[in-house]
Amino acid sequence: MKVLVNLVMQERKAVLISILLGSIGGITAAGLFAMSGYIISEASLKPPLYVILILAACLKLFGIAKSVSRYFERVVSHEGTLRILSNIRMTFYDQLERLAPRIFTKYRSGDLLSRIVSDVESLQNFFLRVFYPPIVLAIVFIFTIFFTMFYSVWIALVILVSLILTAVVIPTLRTKRHEKVGQHKLEKRAALSTEMTEVLYGYRDLTISHTLHEQMDEVAAIADAYAEEQHKESKALIRDQALNAFVSMLTVASVLVIGAYFVTTGSLNGLYLAMLVLITLTVFDLAIPMALVPTFEKESDQAMTRLQMIEQEDFGKETDVGTFIKKQPFSIAFQDVSFRYEGQAEDTLQHIQFMALQGSRTAIVGASGSGKSTIFQLMLDLYNPTSGQIRIAGQPLEEIQSEDLWKKTTVLLQQNHFFYGTIRDNLRIAKPIATDEELDYVLKEMELDFDLNMQVLEHGENLSGGEKQRLALGRMWLKNTSVWLLDEPFSALDPATTKRLHHKLIQKTKGKTVVMISHRLQGLEQMDQILVVDEGRIAEVGTHADLIEQQGIYYHLKQIDEHVLQE
Numbered sequence: 001m002k003v004l005v006n007l008v009m010q011e012r013k014a015v016l017i018s019i020l021l022g023s024i025g026g027i028t029a030a031g032l033f034a035m036s037g038y039i040i041s042e043a044s045l046k047p048p049l050y051v052i053l054i055l056a057a058c059l060k061l062f063g064i065a066k067s068v069s070r071y072f073e074r075v076v077s078h079e080g081t082l083r084i085l086s087n088i089r090m091t092f093y094d095q096l097e098r099l100a101p102r103i104f105t106k107y108r109s110g111d112l113l114s115r116i117v118s119d120v121e122s123l124q125n126f127f128l129r130v131f132y133p134p135i136v137l138a139i140v141f142i143f144t145i146f147f148t149m150f151y152s153v154w155i156a157l158v159i160l161v162s163l164i165l166t167a168v169v170i171p172t173l174r175t176k177r178h179e180k181v182g183q184h185k186l187e188k189r190a191a192l193s194t195e196m197t198e199v200l201y202g203y204r205d206l207t208i209s210h211t212l213h214e215q216m217d218e219v220a221a222i223a224d225a226y227a228e229e230q231h232k233e234s235k236a237l238i239r240d241q242a243l244n245a246f247v248s249m250l251t252v253a254s255v256l257v258i259g260a261y262f263v264t265t266g267s268l269n270g271l272y273l274a275m276l277v278l279i280t281l282t283v284f285d286l287a288i289p290m291a292l293v294p295t296f297e298k299e300s301d302q303a304m305t306r307l308q309m310i311e312q313e314d315f316g317k318e319t320d321v322g323t324f325i326k327k328q329p330f331s332i333a334f335q336d337v338s339f340r341y342e343g344q345a346e347d348t349l350q351h352i353q354f355m356a357l358q359g360s361r362t363a364i365v366g367a368s369g370s371g372k373s374t375i376f377q378l379m380l381d382l383y384n385p386t387s388g389q390i391r392i393a394g395q396p397l398e399e400i401q402s403e404d405l406w407k408k409t410t411v412l413l414q415q416n417h418f419f420y421g422t423i424r425d426n427l428r429i430a431k432p433i434a435t436d437e438e439l440d441y442v443l444k445e446m447e448l449d450f451d452l453n454m455q456v457l458e459h460g461e462n463l464s465g466g467e468k469q470r471l472a473l474g475r476m477w478l479k480n481t482s483v484w485l486l487d488e489p490f491s492a493l494d495p496a497t498t499k500r501l502h503h504k505l506i507q508k509t510k511g512k513t514v515v516m517i518s519h520r521l522q523g524l525e526q527m528d529q530i531l532v533v534d535e536g537r538i539a540e541v542g543t544h545a546d547l548i549e550q551q552g553i554y555y556h557l558k559q560i561d562e563h564v565l566q567e
């Protein structure tokens with residue numbers, strides 16, 4: 001709640017103008033109806049024409065003032081809300097960006113989508129319906145009560161008591177129930193978004209495996225549950241509004257009865273009765289939406305809490321502290337590093353110890369599942385070691401800002417994302433200022449015969465596996481920092497292309513620190529050291545020649561590799 005108020009108060013000017021215009025709108029509306037009541041009564045007494053004319057002119061004035069102030073109140077408050085939402089989105093996006101590579105270990109993408117779209121969207125009600133309308137209502141009521149007191153203290157008292165009932169007592173009594181309904185609705189909405197995202201991602205696989213219908217049934221069940229929560233909420237809202245409307249009507253009736261009684265006793269001039277009844281009717285019309293305040297307040301609060309959960313999530317690293325990596329290219333050292341994935345019974349990596357010297361080339365090889373990519377992820381600070389230490393340029397990794405590390409490394413992962421757009425857009429991710437000549441050169445280096453304007457479909461759907469890999473390598477060519485980390489850069493390429501690109505890679509990375517994971521064992525003769533990983537341990541270390549001479553795991557893997565190639 002405090003956070004929400006702070007966010008709204010960043011738009012102080014919009015808040016003040018909305019309150020001012022809202023109050024003018026409310027008071028002029030009350031004035032308009034009061035004046036109408038008065039004219040009706042006055043007209044029955046057949047006053048001179050000029051009196052009617054003056055009153056009618058005032059009526060018009062009130063009408064115009066009411067419409068103009070209402071219009072600008074809406075404009076200012078909605079513009080303010082849009083700015084507030086935009087600030088929230090930016091803040092949330094900054095948090096996501098900071099946590100992005102690690103966040104998927106704890107959150108599913110559909111849930112994140114729901115937070116960034118629906119939860120942020122829910123917050124618009126906070127300013128528009130929760131924050132300033134009650135202040136406007138209070139101002140209009142104070143004005144009305146003082147105005148009414150001038151004619152009858154008792155009628156003013158009736159209005160005051162009814163106001164407390166509609167604006168405070170009834171909403172407070174119902175807050176508890178709304179809390180549950182709102183919470184369930186947000187949870188169901190997040191679940192629906194999560195399941196829908198999964199189905200969209202896996203649509204093709206589900207269709208091929210004939211399980212789409214079952215999956216869609218599950219989604220439909222969640223959608224029904226969400227619709228039910230929405231239905232429950234709508235019912236509660238309507239009930240509350242109806243209750244407020246009932247109290248309002250009761251108040252109007254009371255004012256009429258009490259007023260009529262005072263007219264008969266002579267303590268109220270009958271000329272003012274219609275005016276008092278109509279002013280009461282108008283101001284209570286403004287009070288009816290107050291029934292919705294607790295619901296929207298709770299919903300905003302819960303949505304904000306869901307957004308904040310991510311900010312408060314402990315991903316095991318303070319990314320905003322630490323010094324910068326100054327040395328280029330830098331060395332990477334693992335000192336007795338062990339690592340266990342959350343929820344796993346055993347360590348995936350055990351006592352990993354090695355040093356990739358600055359400007360040297362290291363290859364990590366080993367069987368599938370031996371832990372090569374995990375070493376990589378630790379190196380990139382995507383996970384923290386369970387024990388031991390990783391040092392970058394001699395500094396402990398935990399003291400280095402992840403973003404600084406990522407900025408200074410050229411990283412190729414096994415899976416790379418391609419965006420809907422052109423080849424140019426997809427390459428420029430690595431270097432936004434790259435010229436077309438530069439991009440064309442990179443495409444040529446990657447042996448890709450693409451036009452820069454060629455359309456890339458979502459997830460690179462219209463590219464082959466090898467094309468995607470070369471396009472991703474092209475990004476590396478463009479980024480070209482002094483440290484390269486490559487996870488299976490040629491796994492989707494044929495041996496001949498692999499050989500040519502491997503050669504180019506060696507040329508391109510001269511004098512840089514290179515760590516490359518490789519399944520296949522071609523071209524590792526140029527590596528300064530090869531680490532052979534076996535079941536989470538480093539089983540062998542040495543150059544190609546050393547390891548061949550040792551006739552250990554590497555030697556055997558190499559023999560199998562060559563055998564496979566010959567086949």
Ligand SMILES: Nc1ncnc2c1ncn2[C@@H]1O[C@H](COP(=O)(O)OP(=O)(O)OP(=O)(O)O)[C@@H](O)[C@H]1O
Nearest residue numbers: 341344348366367368369370371372373374375519
């Ligand atoms: N996020 C994760 N949570 C739990 N276990 C994981 C996770 N990622 C990988 N593992 C497990 O850790 C082990 C090592 O995986 P890793 O991806 O490091 O192997 P790899 O040597 O790179 O394999 P490949 O050559 O097939 O890519 C595997 O048994 C894998 O199942």
